Amino acid sequence: MQYPSTDFLIIGGGILGAATAWSLARQAPAGTGIRLVEAGMLASATTSQAAALLTRVRPDPAMAALVAETFAAVEQLDSILDVPLPLRQVGSLHLATDAPGQQYLRDTARTASNLGVVSEPLMQEDVRRHAPWLSIKGDAEALFVPADGYMDPVQLAQGYIKAARQAGVEVVQHCRVHALMRQQDRIVGVETSSGPMSAETVICCAGPWAIQMLAQQGIHLAMAPVRSHYWITEADQALFPAESPMVILPDANAYARPEVGGLLFGLRDRQAVYGDPACLPEDIHGYLFNRDPDGLECLESSWQDLANVFPALERLGIAHYMTGVSSYTPDGKPLLGDVDVQGLLVATGCSGGGVALSGGIGRLLAEMALGQTLFCDASSFSTRRFGVVDPFNEAFRMRCALARSQKRSG
Incomplete structure (x- = not known):
């Protein structure tokens, strides 16, 4: 099929x-x-692997603005779609016993106040009421952010697509982009499995595959494919009520939320677990990283810290394990905007936060593409902020993986 220029x-x-x-x-x-x-x-692909925590409180005001725009987008989509999106606005509960974790709670409360987001300390009885599975020590501190939530990432993406189609967007599935088409210093379209497609502006939202695709044009994205993974326990509705909040556990470098009657919990690797962007398969599901293929090393290393606040973990079985690919940058912020070749914009490197940032990133990229005034300061998302990098270099990939292991928030 021959596609007209767009x-x-x-x-x-x-x-x-x-x-x-x-x-x-x-x-x-x-x-x-x-x-x-x-x-x-x-x-x-990677969207279907996301835990999809929507946490509003971010130290960078621009990141917070992107998340706020996602919540606004959900409201707007609900007004035009036949079926409301399944946003579970149950709040987030942050719990810490160790001094660094408690400092994280205080920083979160201060940032929330600066952003105008409500947060409130919780007494131990309130923590147990919100999340019966948690075991609280006497010196633990807890903070609750009621406006946070989570949702199915695929349903949110489908909501965006349905609304886009209604607005006239042409959607072509089962069509792989093999390369960018270039004339001198400008991208003029893409070569696909269905033939060439010309365009005035190309916007690359290809996730971890963008690294190899853009490298063919001498554009080196400062990000790497890094493992993100989570487990889902057996169901126990008494322990995990459907309306329980998300839980952030900085002491254990973990997060959790209800899922199909059980508890979904994610752990961040304490070692660097990353992939090779030159070897990503077309089907990302089941992709194996450089180490610990079944996640057992990570689970064992974090088991005791997690069991200290989640004692039922010792008796509950694990029903599911999900490993996914996240595109991480060294500072954990996305790569958004233009590159050193005209006619091309990129949106990638979301570092595990793509679902939460999606509404803001979509708006920002649209404003960039149309030459409009940007709704927030995008300077901290510049694709050039790390200078010249080699995304295929193992030391650089390890640097990106460490950005995930050192992350404490949801």
């Missing part, structure tokens, strides 16, 4: 491509051509 072509039908397509369609002049191209099925 004004904007978005590579990738995951959460970022979907959000960008919808935002672009809402803001572009009538008659603007927008095409989204997805290699497989929409939201079936």
Whole structure:
């Protein structure tokens, strides 16, 4: 099939491509051509692997603005879609006993106040009421942020796509982008499994595959494929009520939330676990990283810290284990905007936060693409902020992986 030229072509039908397509369609002049191209099925790759915690409190005001825009986007989508999106706005409960963790709680409360986000300390009886599975020590401190929530990432992506289609976006699935088309110093389209597609502007939302794709054009993205993973326990509705909040455990470097009657809990690797961007398969599911393929090393190293606050872990079985690929940058912030070749914008490197940031990133990329005033300061997301890097260098990939292991928030 021969596709006509379009004004904007978005590579990738995951959460970022979907959000960008919808935002672009809402803001572009009538008659603007927008095409989204997805290699497989929409939201079936890294988006489907996300735990999808939507936490509002971020130390960087620009990051907080992106998350706030996601909550606003959900409200806007609910007003135009037939079925409301399944946002579980149950709040987040932050619990710490160790001094560094308690300092994290105080920093979170102060940041929340600066952002105008409500947070409140909790007494031990309130913690038990919110999350019956938690065991509280006498010197533990707890903070609750009631406006936080979580949702199914695939359903959110599908919501963006449905609204984008209603606004006139053309969606092409099962069409793999093999390479960018270039004329001198400008990208003019993409070569795909369905033939060439020309475009005035290409927006790359291809996740970890963007590293190899852009490297072919001499563009080196400062990010690496890093493991993110979580476990889901057997069901126990008495311990894990459906309306329980998300729980952030900085002492254990862990997070948790209810999931299908059990508890979904994620642990951050204490060692660097990363992949090779030159060897990513087309199907990301089941991808094996450089070490600890089944996650047992990570689970064993964090078991005692987690069991101290989650004693039922000792008797409950694990029903599911999910390992996924996150695109991490050295500072844990996304790579957004233009690069050193004209006609190309990128949105990637979300460092495990793509679902929470999606609404803001979609709006920001649409404003960049249309040459509009940006709704927030995007300087801290510049694609050039790390200077010249080699994303295929093992030391650099390890540096990105350490950004995940040192993360304390949700």
